[in-house]
Amino acid sequence: MEIIEKIISKNGLVFAFLFVGIVMLISFWISKKIFKNKIPGVAIAILIGLSLAFFGDKKGIANIPIFAGMAILGGSMFRDFAVVATAMSADISKIKQAGLAGIISLFIGVTVTFFIGAIIAYSMGYTDAVSMATIAAGAGTYIIGPVTGTALGASSDVIAISVATGVVKTIFTTIATPLIAKRIKLDNPHAAVVFGGLIGTTSGVVAGLAATDEKLVPYGALTATFYTGIGCLLCPSVFYLILKFFGF
Amino acid sequence: MKIYGVALLAACFLLGKLLGNLLGKLININNDIGGVGFAMILLMASSIYLRKKGWLIPETEKGVWFWSAMYIPIIVAMAATLNVKAAVSGGFVAVVAGIVTTIICMLLVPVLSKIGRNNEIPKT
Numbered sequence: 001m002e003i004i005e006k007i008i009s010k011n012g013l014v015f016a017f018l019f020v021g022i023v024m025l026i027s028f029w030i031s032k033k034i035f036k037n038k039i040p041g042v043a044i045a046i047l048i049g050l051s052l053a054f055f056g057d058k059k060g061i062a063n064i065p066i067f068a069g070m071a072i073l074g075g076s077m078f079r080d081f082a083v084v085a086t087a088m089s090a091d092i093s094k095i096k097q098a099g100l101a102g103i104i105s106l107f108i109g110v111t112v113t114f115f116i117g118a119i120i121a122y123s124m125g126y127t128d129a130v131s132m133a134t135i136a137a138g139a140g141t142y143i144i145g146p147v148t149g150t151a152l153g154a155s156s157d158v159i160a161i162s163v164a165t166g167v168v169k170t171i172f173t174t175i176a177t178p179l180i181a182k183r184i185k186l187d188n189p190h191a192a193v194v195f196g197g198l199i200g201t202t203s204g205v206v207a208g209l210a211a212t213d214e215k216l217v218p219y220g221a222l223t224a225t226f227y228t229g230i231g232c233l234l235c236p237s238v239f240y241l242i243l244k245f246f247g248f
Numbered sequence: 249m250k251i252y253g254v255a256l257l258a259a260c261f262l263l264g265k266l267l268g269n270l271l272g273k274l275i276n277i278n279n280d281i282g283g284v285g286f287a288m289i290l291l292m293a294s295s296i297y298l299r300k301k302g303w304l305i306p307e308t309e310k311g312v313w314f315w316s317a318m319y320i321p322i323i324v325a326m327a328a329t330l331n332v333k334a335a336v337s338g339g340f341v342a343v344v345a346g347i348v349t350t351i352i353c354m355l356l357v358p359v360l361s362k363i364g365r366n367n368e369i370p371k372t
Contacts, residue, residue, distance in 0.1 A: 001304075011314050017321075020321045021253065021321070021322050023282045023304065023321075023324055024321060024324065024336050042320055043286035043321070045324045046323060046327045047332050048326055048328075049324040049325065049326070049327030049328035050327045050328070050330065050332060052328040053327065053328050053330050053332040053333075054310050054333065055334055056321070056329075056333075057331075057332050057333060058291040058333075058334070059329050059331070060329035060330050060331065060332060061328045061329060062328075062329045063300055064311050064326050067328075069326050070328055070329050071329050073325040074323075074324075074327070074328060075320060075324030075326075075330040078318075078321055078322050079257075079285075079319070079323070079326055080261065080265075080284050080287075081257070081261055081315060082315050082316065082318050082319030082322045083284055083288075083316075083319055084257065084260060084264065084287040084288050084291055085257055085291075085313075085314075085316035085319065086288075086314035086316045086319055087287075087288035087291045087292050088288075088291060088292075088295060088313065088316055089249075089316060090288070090292060091362075092292050092296065095292075097364060097365070098364060098365075099364070100363060101360055101362075101363035101364045101365070104309060104360060105356075105360045105363075108283075108356065108360065109353055109356075112349070112352060112353060112356070113349045113352075113353060116348065116349050116352055117301070117345045117349050120341070120344055120345045120348060120349075121341060121345060122338045124340065124341045125345070127316075135341060135342075135345060136313075136345070138345070138346075139345045139349040140347060143260065143279070148287055149280065151346070161333070161339060161341055161342050162342075163331075163334065164334050164339070164346075165326045165330070165341070165342040165345045165346045166344035166346070167334055167342075168329055168342050168343050168345075168346030168347060169349070169350050170330065171330065171332065172307060172346060172347050173350055174327065176350070176351075176354070177354075178356055179276075183271050184354055184355065184357040184358050185357070185358045185361065186357055190361055190364075190365055191357055191358070191361045194333065194357055194361045194363075195354075195357050195358075198353040198354070198356055198357060199350065199354065201355055202332075203323075203326055203330075204283070206319070206323060207327060208319055209318070210323055211327075214320070216338075217319070218288065221285075221288070222285050222288050222289075223285070223286065225283070225284035225285040225288075226281065226282035226285050228279070228280075228281075228325060229268070229271070229272065229280065229281025229282055232279050232281075233275055233281075234330060
């Protein structure tokens with residue numbers, strides 16, 4: 001046993017390849033045999049991934065030493081690298097056509113999310129402008145939250161809530177996208193560009209679209225990747241001042 | 249050779265990240281703004297250019313396709329390493345704010361999808 005543990009901990013990334021491969025195999029088997037392909041294997045694999053995260057702590061399953069390699073495989077470097085690679089299958093004319101809609105949806109996405117987030121924070125007892133802005137920014141993505149909170153000098157528990165809000169969004173997007181896709185006509189590259197701009201959490205958008213229709217991933221990812229930057233720009237400045245202006 | 253494709257991908261990736269970070273610096277937030285997006289545009293543009301020149305042969309492309317196929321396993325690994333516990337323990341505010349804002353934005357998808365599309369329909 002000791003030898004096995006030693007080999008695994010020394011070759012964490014390689015073990016992660018094997019482990020994820022097995023998860024994929026099981027997921028596609030469940031999808032085929034139990035759900036008759038009605039629920040995509042990818043969606044099941046992502047759900048299994050999310051539930052595995054419960055066994056760990058801050059870094060999900062990667063907190064368990066033998067699964068430490070999962071943090072490398074699932075980390076932002078590999079994620080971004082693979083997402084960029086999906087651009088090879090994207091049709092540039094479709095992106096051009098959806099470009100304007102994508103830019104508009106980015107700004108509407110950040111704005112709507114922030115102010116609704118602020119109203120929810122207010123109605124739940126966080127009535128000062130700094131806390132409202134921080135939690136609302138977290139409703140954008142879990143990066144905008146702490147960036148805004150730190151810039152405005154929010155307390156650490158409010159920053160923690162904002163991070164949690166962003167993580168809830170990512171997980172909810174992952175699970176809900178395939179369920180709601182048909183109803184919001186998310187079945188073409190154009191809508192995927194808009195979806196990426198409105199939702200913005202790159203991990204959630206990519207995982208949700210993968211579970212819906214793999215072909216849509218590059219289109220959603222393209223706009224979603226600008227969201228966090230725009231949020232970090234607007235939330236602690238313009239949006240915070242607007243909250244101040246309204247007397248919070 | 250496949251490594252040429254992987255190298256092309258890496259070049260676009262790093263250059264995109266550089267652009268994203270420079271843009272971040274430019275507007276005074278130390279963050280990457282759309283680095284991945286820039287990288288994707290660079291990859292699309294360079295692959296079109298190289299294909300025209302006849303330099304991008306299928307064997308080279310395979311290096312990119314491999315990583316493009318790897319993103320689903322990577323997303324599964326990412327899901328398994330999310331801080332799910334924090335999401336659950338972040339309290340009621342986090343859950344309500346996270347879910348309500350997401351649903352509202354999702355419902356806006358069909359509305360905003362109409363932009364830039366109406367004038368395309370008659371052509372096709």
